[in-house]
Amino acid sequence: MRPNNDPSKLSPFSPTLSNGINQMMTDPPRNQRSTDDSRSNFSASGNHYERNFDIVKDSMGLAISLNKTESLDVVLDDFSQGYFSLSNENRKKLVIVLAKEYDLNRIQVRELLKQYLGLELRSGNEGELSNVDDENMFSAFYRIERNLRQALKPTYNVLFERLNNYTGGLKFLSLLRADILSFLGEENIASLRALDSCLKEKLSTWLSPAVLELHQITWDDSASLLEKIVTYEAVHPISNLLDLKRRLGVGRRCFGYFHPAIPGEPLIFIEVALLKNVAQTIQEVLLDVPPIPEHEAACALFYSISSTQTFATLSPIPGFMQWLLSKLASQSVIAKVDNMEQPTGGSRSTFQENLLEPDEERMLLNSAPETYAGKNGMEVMLNLLTSKNYEWTSSAELLSALKPPLMRLCARYLLQEKKRGKALDTVANFHLQNGAMVERLNWMADRSERGLHQSGGIMVNYVYRVECIEQYAQSYFSTGHIHASTDIRHYTMAQKEPEETTTA
Secondary structure: OOOOOOHHHOOOOOHHHHHHHHHOOOOOOOOOOOOOOOOOOOOOOOOOOOOOHHHHHHHHHHHHHOOOHHHHHHHHHHHHHHHHHOOHHHHHHHHHHHHHHOOOOHHHHHHHHHHHHHOOOOOOOOOOOOOHHHHHHHHHHHHHHHHHHHHOOOOHHHHHHHHHOOOOHHHHHHHHHHHHHHHHHHOOOHHHHHHHHHHHHHHHHHOOHHHOEEEEOOOOOOHHHHHHHHHHOOOOOOOOHHHHHHHOOOOEEEEEEEOOOOOOOEEEEEEEEEEOOOOOOHHHHHOOOOOOOHHHOOEEEEOOOOOOOEEEEEEOOOOHHHHHHHHHHHHHHHHHHHHHHOOOOOOOOOOOOOOOOHHHHHHHHHHOOHHHOOOOHHHHHHHHHOOHHHHHHHOHHHHHHHHHHHHHHHHHHHHHEEEOOEEOOHHHHHHHHOOOEEEEEEOOOOOOHHHHHHHOOOEEEEEEOOOOHHHHHHHHHHHOOOOEOHHHHHHHHOOOOOOOEEEO
């Protein structure tokens, strides 16, 4: 069902829109608007009240259907204000309306397909037309193909393209997609997936690396830009202004990629530490110690995402603990089922796997307090890792018992666990496809709550060797092969390596 897009028949709009359209012919052109961080303050006027849903919905319809270009900016401004004034529930409701009511016209598509299939295709080479009939035949094909291409474009394409040409619209679209992904996480709706796919394709073109500009960010930059660095730092939060100044000072660099349509806001920023050697812990990078003289640096370490000698990162492993806890929990269930089916012993299920080596299991069983006891080492490990406030990190004995299995299983996770033939861990996949190798695991390198939750405190160094980058990237792309140091391989050589696990 199509919405009524006749502007004259739409319900009344907000005063901002009504006044704006009426005054458009007398108002001078607006200067470029500043871009605000807050979604509720996205527009210049910054409304903080929630608009009526139907008014925002009609505003969206007008933004798609309006043909008067001189009034379009006012309409888009009103719609963007209205969208960000809505509650999360009503935003989701509005986006679903956009996905379903402004989708492509499938009746028209089916009719065109019938016409296309009804055309008779004569044998012969298209490039060697022999007479007027052949020319007419191909003209009919070309006409329907052109109409099909147009009919297969959903109507919401118009909104996306208009917003892209509107000041601040590209940022709006980026925030809109973040909302769409959030809604899809709550409920998998086919029309919403199609909307997201279309918007993703548009953004990949509009935010192409070819149009991004790389700039160094320094302490002398604007306060609003520095505030964004503090706000958006997701790997190692910036604790205060002194911490920020240190990260932008001697021995440190911060670079941002900027888009001309979103001035003053980095789309990506990278923090770099100039060091003598590759750091083993994040504390070496973040602690308040005097930096080395920059001329002595031999390594450029990317610690929140280069000297010409070594390019390395000290990176999080965001998916490790989720993967490990899931494996431990599933093995516990499988063991219980096997015990029920084979009460007096017998062959073990083909799905059952002891994730621990005999020495590791023995050490865990001997070290764990009674409160974490279990029927086997894997149950004990699961109990410890899911303990409240990560109590295991306060015990030297437990840390010693957990280190061997956690480091070994982390190496397995990085090197052997795959999704569609590539590394399961998203950060690993990013670096590997760019030509890095897995160099070293670092025990208890990030003791923050986030670091313990994501990876049990383990961090990893990826190293970019200039002479090998192209070769490593190509082999990873073509075969999924992961290049790793001997130290990393050593963790998985002691055990019989399981077959690579591939997730669809």
